[in-house]
Amino acid sequence: MQRTFSWIRILRDFLCGFLIGGGAILPGVSGGVLAVVFGIYQPCMEMLISPRKALPKYWRMLPALGLGMGMGFLLFARGLSVLFALSDAVAVWLFIGLILGTVPQLFREAGREGRSCGAWMALAGCFFVMFTVLWLVGHGVSRHVTPGFGWYVFSGVLFGMGTIIPGMTTSSVLMALGLYEPVLNAMTELNIPILAAIVPGVVLSVLLMARFVNWLFRRYHALAFHGILGVVLASTLVIVPVSYEGLAEILISTVCCVGGFGIARLMDRLDDRIQSGS
Numbered sequence: 001m002q003r004t005f006s007w008i009r010i011l012r013d014f015l016c017g018f019l020i021g022g023g024a025i026l027p028g029v030s031g032g033v034l035a036v037v038f039g040i041y042q043p044c045m046e047m048l049i050s051p052r053k054a055l056p057k058y059w060r061m062l063p064a065l066g067l068g069m070g071m072g073f074l075l076f077a078r079g080l081s082v083l084f085a086l087s088d089a090v091a092v093w094l095f096i097g098l099i100l101g102t103v104p105q106l107f108r109e110a111g112r113e114g115r116s117c118g119a120w121m122a123l124a125g126c127f128f129v130m131f132t133v134l135w136l137v138g139h140g141v142s143r144h145v146t147p148g149f150g151w152y153v154f155s156g157v158l159f160g161m162g163t164i165i166p167g168m169t170t171s172s173v174l175m176a177l178g179l180y181e182p183v184l185n186a187m188t189e190l191n192i193p194i195l196a197a198i199v200p201g202v203v204l205s206v207l208l209m210a211r212f213v214n215w216l217f218r219r220y221h222a223l224a225f226h227g228i229l230g231v232v233l234a235s236t237l238v239i240v241p242v243s244y245e246g247l248a249e250i251l252i253s254t255v256c257c258v259g260g261f262g263i264a265r266l267m268d269r270l271d272d273r274i275q276s277g278s
Helices: 002-025 031-037 041-049 051-110 117-140 149-164 170-177 180-188 192-219 221-238 247-276
Strands: none
Touching: 002 031, 002 051, 031 041, 031 051, 041 051, 041 192, 051 221, 051 247, 117 221, 149 180, 149 192, 180 192, 192 221
């Protein structure tokens, strides 16, 4: 029984890492949001803030989670151009299904310490701000820049912020600046000079912001989680595809959305088995 339980945990952690890694590179999707809805955001934050205290509790999840994130990031980066050439709507609907399948779990977590008027205001306010910002980035604001060392460091900072701040859709911002394709090509080709500029930016933003974000979630649990729920709903709504090439694409998108929803519910059940120890 213990062996079965261990394999369930390993499978669950690997799938979470794989999807978070993919979400970090997929336009319009936040890896931080996926970390929250899969229930591994706070453990990861604890390991960043207080590794001596957190590692004894969470070290078992690190190998599968890290392997999954690395594979998800690299595989999505390598296959993204091909996938979007075939149908970006299908790929996005798969992630929408995954996110929708985890909203009930996130809603329960947000209300664990009650739902005050301020919490509902945080949900509405964060929804409005995030939807407005993402809509402007996607439709109204476009400023292309010339890629260089400084801009690659900036891209790394954005990736780090997307990991630490749930709802920060890094890829959408990079696309608006015209940096997404150069960064994606650098990752798929393993361009060491460019990666050497991106990685320090990621590490810098994670280290600088982790403690503050962790304090915010601990001190204002209901407000923070209801705000994140608003971010999740807004960032999901704004990426809904509005154009399709035909009925077949609509049907395949529907199947992928339902499939993503089913995968998320399955992972929720795996969580229940892990917590019950059966």
